[in-house]
Amino acid sequence: MTKESAQPLLVIDDVHASVEGKEILKGVSLTINAGEIHAVMGPNGSGKSTLSFCLMGHPKYVLTSGRMLHNGQEMTGLTPDERAKQGIFLAFQYPTAIPGVTISNFLRAALRGVRGGDVPIKEFRQAVKTQLKALGIPESFMNRYVNDGFSGGEKKRLEILQMAILNPSLAVLDETDSGLDIDALKTVAAGINALRSPERGMLIITHYQRLLDYIKPDQVHVMFDGRIVKSGGPELALELESKGYEGFRPAVEPVGATETR
Amino acid sequence: MGNGLDPSTIDAITRRLKEPAWLGDSRRQALARHHQLPWPHPSDDIWRRTDVRLLDPAQGFSTVAPPLLERMPLQHAQLERFTQPLGNEHLVVRANGAWIHEPQLPGMVVRELADAVERDPQLQQALAADGLSQAEQKLTTLNSAFHHDDVALRIPPGTSVDRPVRLVRIMSAAPQQALFPLTIITVGAGSTVILIDEYVSLVDPSQSEPTHLINGRINLVLEPHANVHYVRLQRWDPAGREFLLQRATVAEGASLTVANLALGASVSKAHFMTRLTGPNASTKLYGFVFGHGAQHVDQHTLQDHQAPHTSSDLEFRAALQDQSRMIYTGLIRIAQAAQHTEAFQANHNLLLSQRARAETIPMLEILADDVQCKHAASTSPIDEEQAFYLRSRGLSRQAAERLIVMGFVESVVQRIPYAPLQQQLREDIEGGLTH
Numbered sequence: 067m068t069k070e071s072a073q074p075l076l077v078i079d080d081v082h083a084s085v086e087g088k089e090i091l092k093g094v095s096l097t098i099n100a101g102e103i104h105a106v107m108g109p110n111g112s113g114k115s116t117l118s119f120c121l122m123g124h125p126k127y128v129l130t131s132g133r134m135l136h137n138g139q140e141m142t143g144l145t146p147d148e149r150a151k152q153g154i155f156l157a158f159q160y161p162t163a164i165p166g167v168t169i170s171n172f173l174r175a176a177l178r179g180v181r182g183g184d185v186p187i188k189e190f191r192q193a194v195k196t197q198l199k200a201l202g203i204p205e206s207f208m209n210r211y212v213n214d215g216f217s218g219g220e221k222k223r224l225e226i227l228q229m230a231i232l233n234p235s236l237a238v239l240d241e242t243d244s245g246l247d248i249d250a251l252k253t254v255a256a257g258i259n260a261l262r263s264p265e266r267g268m269l270i271i272t273h274y275q276r277l278l279d280y281i282k283p284d285q286v287h288v289m290f291d292g293r294i295v296k297s298g299g300p301e302l303a304l305e306l307e308s309k310g311y312e313g314f315r316p317a318v319e320p321v322g323a324t325e326t327r
Numbered sequence: 328m329g330n331g332l333d334p335s336t337i338d339a340i341t342r343r344l345k346e347p348a349w350l351g352d353s354r355r356q357a358l359a360r361h362h363q364l365p366w367p368h369p370s371d372d373i374w375r376r377t378d379v380r381l382l383d384p385a386q387g388f389s390t391v392a393p394p395l396l397e398r399m400p401l402q403h404a405q406l407e408r409f410t411q412p413l414g415n416e417h418l419v420v421r422a423n424g425a426w427i428h429e430p431q432l433p434g435m436v437v438r439e440l441a442d443a444v445e446r447d448p449q450l451q452q453a454l455a456a457d458g459l460s461q462a463e464q465k466l467t468t469l470n471s472a473f474h475h476d477d478v479a480l481r482i483p484p485g486t487s488v489d490r491p492v493r494l495v496r497i498m499s500a501a502p503q504q505a506l507f508p509l510t511i512i513t514v515g516a517g518s519t520v521i522l523i524d525e526y527v528s529l530v531d532p533s534q535s536e537p538t539h540l541i542n543g544r545i546n547l548v549l550e551p552h553a554n555v556h557y558v559r560l561q562r563w564d565p566a567g568r569e570f571l572l573q574r575a576t577v578a579e580g581a582s583l584t585v586a587n588l589a590l591g592a593s594v595s596k597a598h599f600m601t602r603l604t605g606p607n608a609s610t611k612l613y614g615f616v617f618g619h620g621a622q623h624v625d626q627h628t629l630q631d632h633q634a635p636h637t638s639s640d641l642e643f644r645a646a647l648q649d650q651s652r653m654i655y656t657g658l659i660r661i662a663q664a665a666q667h668t669e670a671f672q673a674n675h676n677l678l679l680s681q682r683a684r685a686e687t688i689p690m691l692e693i694l695a696d697d698v699q700c701k702h703a704a705s706t707s708p709i710d711e712e713q714a715f716y717l718r719s720r721g722l723s724r725q726a727a728e729r730l731i732v733m734g735f736v737e738s739v740v741q742r743i744p745y746a747p748l749q750q751q752l753r754e755d756i757e758g759g760l761t762h
Contacts, residue, residue, distance in 0.1 A: 122719050125711070150721035162716035166734025166741075172720075175730055179721025211734070228720065 073138045075100045075267040076121075076236055081132035083120045089130070090116040092292035098236070101264040105278055105303065106271045108289030109311040114271045115159060117289075118240040121269075122156040123149050136236060150180055153235035157225035157242050159271075164212040169224065170194075172212045173231055180232050197230040201257050218245030219254075226257040237261070238269045243277035255280030275303040288314045334358065336390050340475055346441045353454065357471035360456075360464065367462035372688065374462055376654045377596050377625040382466060382570045388505040388540050390473045409495045409527055414747035416523070417490055422497040424476040434486045437494075440477035440509065450479060453511045453546040458631075459572070463598060467572045470544040474509035480522075484515030484550065491521040491745045500528045500539035500564065508543045512557075516550040521744050525560040528567050528591075537566045541592075545573040549581040551605060556584045556744050563591035565620065571597040579605025579634070586742050587614040587643075590755065593622060600629040603637035603665075614643035615739040617756050618651030618683065625654040630672065632665040632698075641672045644739055646732050647683035648761055656688045659702070663694040670698070676706040677735050679728070679760075729760055 076098040083091040090113045098104050108114050119127045121134065123146040134141040136152055144152070164172065173194065177185045198205055201223050213221050222242055229237055239258065243251055258268070258281055270283060278286075278300065286302040287294045288311075295314055296302065306314070334355055341351040366383075367374035384390055410427060412418045419437060420428040430437035444450045454471050456464050476496065482488065498506050506528065514520060524545070530537035541563060549555055563569055569592045577583050589595060601610050616624050630639040645653040659670045676685035689702040709728055717727035736756055740749050 122715075124715055145724075146715060146718035147721050147723050147727075150719055156719050158716065158719075162710075162712050164713055164717070164731065164734050166737030167730050172717075172730070175717075175722055175726060176720035179723065179726060181721075232720065 074098065074135075075102075075137060076269070077133070077135040077138075078117075079133040079135070081117075081120065081134060082130045083116060084128050084130055085116065085126055090292055091120065093132070094289075094292070094294055096269075096287060096294065098267040098269060100235070100267055102284045103262065103268045103270060103281065105283040105286045106269065106289050106294075107273070107275065107286060107303065107306055110273065112289045113292040114273075114289055115240055116292075118156055118159075118238045118269075118271055121149075121154065121238050122146055147179060150232070150234075151182065155229050155232055155234035155237045157222075157229060157237065157239040159241040159244060161213045161216075161221045161225055163214045163216070165214045167212050168209050169212055170208040173208075173228065176228065176232060193231055197227055200230070200260060201227055202253055203227065219247070219250035222246060222250065222254050223257070226254055230257065230261060235265060236267050236269070238271065240271045241273060242270070243272055243274065251277065252280065275307045278303045290314055290316065332358070332385050332390060337472060339391065340473065344439070344441060344475070347445070350441055350444070353451070354472045357454075357468040361468035361472060364461055364465040364468070366465055371462060372690075373460075373627050373656050376686065377594070377623065379466075379596075381568055381594050382540065382542070382596060384469060384505040384540055384542070388503050389501075390505045390507070405529055406497070409497055409525070413493070413751055414745070415490050416493040416745065416747075417488075418493050418495070420495045420497065421476065421478065423499055427497075432488075432492060434483060434488065435492070436481045436483070438479050440474070440479050440511065443479035443481070443511070447481070450511060450513070453548070458600075458602070463572060466542060466570045467544055470507045470509060470542045470572070473505070473542075474507040474544070476507070477509045477511070479511045479513075481513045482515055482518045482520055484517055486515065486518040486520075488518070488520040491523055491748075493523040493525065493748075495525045495527065497527045497529060498541075500530050500537060500567065502530075502534050502537045503539065505540040505542065508541070510543075510545045511548075512546065513548045514550060514553040514555050517552045518550075519554045521556040521558075523558045523560065523745065523748060525562065527562045528564045530564050530566055537564070538593075539564070539567050541567055541569045541571075543569065543571045545571070547573070547575040547583070549575070549577045549583055549608075551578045552580040553578070554582045558586045558743050558745075558748070559588065561587075561589045561591055561595070563595075565591060565593055567592045568594040569597065571595070572600075573598065574600045574602070575610070576602045576604055577608040577610055580607045581605070582608075583610040584742065585610070585612045586739060587612075588739070588752065589614075589616045589624060589626075590759075592624075593620075595623070596625045598627045598629070600631060601639065602631040602633060603639065604633050606634050606636045608634060609638040610640070611742070612639065612641040612643075613739045613742045614641075615736060616643075616645040616647075616653055617736075617759060618645055618647035618649075618653055619759060619761070620649050620651065622651040624652070626656075628655075628657045628672070630657075630659045630670050632659075632661045632668045632670060634662075635664060635666045635668065637665060638669040639671070640669075642675075642738070643673070644675045644677070644735065645685060646677045646679060646735055646756075647685060648679040650680070650682040652683070653685040655686070656690060657702070658690040658692060659700055660692040661695050661698050661700065666695045666697045668695060668698045670700045672702040674704045675735075677732065678706065678708045679732065729757065732760060733757060
């Protein structure tokens with residue numbers, strides 16, 4: 067098992083959340099310690115992405131009950147940028163294009179935001195150069211506009227590049243494997259593995275287990291209809307692969323889980 | 328003193344500028360024509376959203392040419408940014424009709440109109456009213472009658488100008504002053520040039536309401552196979568009101584790229600007309616408006632395809648903050664003879680405040696049948712998904728919005744083929760953002 071620290075990195079405690087009045091998360095609980103990688107797997111519509119947006123503080127996603135604690139601190143009420151400053155990072159499933167804004171300007175502004183002050187240009191260039199090389203991205207990439215006209219693989223690489231530069235304590239990776247061919251998947255997985263560290267926790271959200279062939283999680287959680295229905299070790303991902311999600315559908319609706327709140 | 332809208336003012340201008348008799352006659356004819364014409368009717372789609380009385384010098388404005396700049400209490404710093412080159416450009420500066428940086432441009436001829444016409448009588452045609460609507464003539468005849476700061480720039484055929492040419496026109500404006508700048512640019516066959524045409528009005532800061540009127544005209548003529556990048560930079564003082572008629576004529580095989588940037592004035596009504604008169608003439612037209620305060624900006628464009636195998640591509644953008652208002656009407660007109668023509672038009676407005684407003688009206692008039700024609704328009708506030716993405720990277724709401732706006736502007740700034748000016752514009756626009 068991974069080391070126990072006094073304070074878990076992330077505690078999600080019976081979280082209920084809705085989007086535009088519709089409840090999507092119906093009581094999710096999860097604890098991640100520093101150094102751990104957790105995977106959340108589930109079929110489409112099970113609430114995986116909602117969980118990631120809730121963690122990042124998307125204004126459309128409303129936490130209706132429960133708590134989320136990052137390093138023991140309540141996250142509710144924090145804006146997305148305040149969460150980023152506290153070390154939370156979300157790699158988007160569908161990163162947004164910002165036409166006219168170069169990656170270079172964007173990354174500098176992000177680093178300035180996260181650190182709360184200017185970053186010496188020399189240090190910035192050096193950090194970028196190292197990471198670009200590691201991710202197999204040409205330097206000309208920095209002059210392109212953020213996600214504008216990018217292929218799926220380019221978008222995901224840019225997400226990992228940002229994660230590497232911003233150096234978060236908790237990284238949530240939302241379907242980072244989707245839309246990638248096998249070579250791109252390997253590069254991205256290597257990028258993620260390189261960022262494994264005893265100080266960092268990761269929550270990998272995925273539909274398929276193939277990313278987990280490359281990134282070995284400490285724990286796997288199966289999500290179904292807004293709840294975690296089973297948790298276990300890495301072997302759970304393989305079980306999912308053979309049985310499919312149907313095998314994890316609760317036979318009967320858990321008592322009291324229907325709309326009683 | 329009356330309002331100065333009479334022949335005696337014209338006599339004073341012609342005397343002062345020592346103009347030949349024909350020019351005085353032409354001025355008087357223009358004024359007579361102005362008095363005959365009706366003001367635009369509110370039923371006219373292109374005019375109904377702007378109160379034209381605000382642009383009428385008869386509403387208490389003086390048409391007497393302003394005195395020389397030395398009599399204005401201007402700060403050195405006010406002038407400095409316009410009298411120093413941004414980079415390696417050929418800089419020509421004119422203040423209140425007098426040269427500050429004399430034009431010394433190899434291969435180019437810059438003169439005052441009277442002088443230029445004497446050598447090239449054809450230039451007179453630049454003042455012709457053919458193809459203008461009555462409403463446009465009503466306003467532009469005022470310029471023809473009272474223009475007092477004329478520049479005629481000619482680039483001879485077969486000239487390739489090595490560095491950008493930046494022509495800065497500084498005008499001091501007393502309260503209730505009306506100004507009438509006129510610019511005529513002719514680029515000879517096969518010539519290539521980057522031209523930056525910058526207009527500034529400066530007021531006495533001790534005046535509380537230095538409202539002034541600017542009725543400008545710009546004529547751009549591209550002879551066959553000329554290749555021109557033209558940037559117009561409007562930096563009128565916030566107390567200025569503008570009417571502009573900008574007309575470009577693009578001959579066979581010539582190529583014109585225009586960037587019109589409007590940063591100043593309280594009211595601006597501007598007509599940008601581009602005529603493609605010869606086969607294979609092409610143009611790319613970009614526009615950017617930065618609306619702030621209570622600004623009212625009304626722009627009309629005409630992509631006028633008169634010949635076959637011509638193409639035009641237009642993209643006008645506006646970023647509007649505070650309670651500014653933008654009106655865009657864009658007409659694509661394709662004559663029967665203009666087969667195999669491509670014409671595109673896009674207008675995008677970004678609303679940065681709940682009180683900002685934008686209207687966009689595309690218009691098509693297509694008489695040929697084998698053409699490609701498209702238009703697109705959008706008006707929207709800051710995209711929340713873009714804002715969330717940036718905020719998730721640690722940018723405050725304000726920093727995220729700024730970055731999105733600057734990205735929006737960039738697609739026009741990128742079209743200006745002169746990096747030092749690009750940088751200055753980015754700084755000017757970012758500096759003007761109130762958020």
